[in-house]
Amino acid sequence: MPYxxxxxxxxxxxxxxxxxxxxxxxxxxxxxxxxMDGNGRWxxxxxxxxxxxxxxxxxxxxxIAQACRKLNIPYLTLYAFSTENWKRPRSEVAAxxxxxxxxxRDEIPEMLENGIRLRGLGNLSQLPLxxxxxxxxxxxxxxxxxxxxxxxALSYGSRDEITRACAAIARxxxxxxxRTSEITPEVVSDHLYTTGMPDPDLLIRTSxxxxxxxxxxxxxxxxxxxxxxxLWPDFRDVHFYQAISDYLSRDRRYGAVRx
Ligand code: IPE
Ligand code: IPE
Ligand code: MG
Numbered sequence: 372m373p374y375x376x377x378x379x380x381x382x383x384x385x386x387x388x389x390x391x392x393x394x395x396x397x398x399x400x401x402x403x404x405x406x407m408d409g410n411g412r413w414x415x416x417x418x419x420x421x422x423x424x425x426x427x428x429x430x431x432x433x434x435i436a437q438a439c440r441k442l443n444i445p446y447l448t449l450y451a452f453s454t455e456n457w458k459r460p461r462s463e464v465a466a467x468x469x470x471x472x473x474x475x476r477d478e479i480p481e482m483l484e485n486g487i488r489l490r491g492l493g494n495l496s497q498l499p500l501x502x503x504x505x506x507x508x509x510x511x512x513x514x515x516x517x518x519x520x521x522x523x524a525l526s527y528g529s530r531d532e533i534t535r536a537c538a539a540i541a542r543x544x545x546x547x548x549x550r551t552s553e554i555t556p557e558v559v560s561d562h563l564y565t566t567g568m569p570d571p572d573l574l575i576r577t578s579x580x581x582x583x584x585x586x587x588x589x590x591x592x593x594x595x596x597x598x599x600x601x602l603w604p605d606f607r608d609v610h611f612y613q614a615i616s617d618y619l620s621r622d623r624r625y626g627a628v629r630x
Contacts, residue, residue, distance in 0.1 A: 383612035393445035400572035409578025409602030427604035454528030486518030493527030536562035542564035
């Protein structure tokens with residue numbers, strides 16, 4: 372579906388574009404990471420099964436991806452399923468996996484049209500085979516997309532990711548391919564699922580929880596954080612633009628003193 376911004380969204384796009392184009396402005400974020408939370412509560416408030424909240428959340432994914440493209444943000448990373456989410460009832464996990472497969476299959480034309488390439492981050496071999504198959508199919512179909520990388524964190528947990536990186540680095544040292552003295556933060560970054568990606572500039576969490584839930588712990592070291600009470604299925608382009616506007620007004624000091 373082509374993106375037809377509402378008048379309110381259009382006015383945000385114009386203001387944000389003008390702000391980031393001015394020479395004294397801060398650059399727009401290169402990477403936005405989002406913890407899409409609150410689907411279950413959204414459904415509960417309506418007396419619907421939780422899965423209907425997840426289904427409604429897909430419309431928000433579309434809206435935010437389109438908003439990112441409008442602002443030329445090259446990396447969008449969405450937390451879709453955590454290593455801890457395997458603890459949920461089997462029926463919810465199964466329904467989520469099916470929704471995920473359908474999304475990966477049905478959005479290919481939209482991704483191709485918008486120059487979006489898809490990438491999965493996480494312990495992907497734990498996903499059901501039919502999801503792995505579609506993920507790989509969609510990744511290949513969209514790999515030439517040059518304008519934006521949409522990453523889905525799937526069966527993703529930061530501690531799992533960092534532990535694997537430690538093991539991979541230890542193997543290289545043991546095999547004589549790397550010296551201990553050569554282990555730098557860049558080497559660690561290169562062994563994470565996110566290898567090759569810039570660190571997130573902005574982390575958004577919906578549904579008002581003040582926690583990071585094992586998401587991109589290494590990568591968000593200096594990310595700006597934006598938390599909104601709004602539940603994920605209600606979070607749309609205009610709310611995203613608000614977050615970007617707030618981000619642009621932040622003073623990122625990285626521990627230094629402003630000169
Ligand atoms: C986020 O919504 C989606 C996933 C974790 C898959 P939740 O399902 O966590 O919704 P709440 O937090 O229970 O409302
Ligand atoms: C984080 O949300 C994981 C995803 C959004 C996929 P959760 O709902 O699983 O996190 P907690 O339980 O609130 O920490
Ligand atoms: Mg939740």
